[in-house]
Amino acid sequence: MNSLLYLIAVILVIGWILGFFVYSAGGLIHILLVLAIIAVLVNFIRGRSI
Template structure:
């Protein structure tokens, strides 16, 4: 489960970066970033 969270977070960060630099979609891009950060934080908390 922990590996899956990291994979999802990486995909969301890559999607955010591509969207930020290629196409400005406003709030959707920043929502992806927030979800990715939350997934990373949850992974760190569950590992500890």
């Protein structure tokens, strides 16, 4: 489950970077970045509590 969260976070960050340079999706790109950061933080918090 931990590696799946990291994989999702990496995909979202890559999508954000690509969208940032392409400028085709507008505000959706920033939502992808926020989701990636949340996924990493949730994984970090869950890893610390176990």
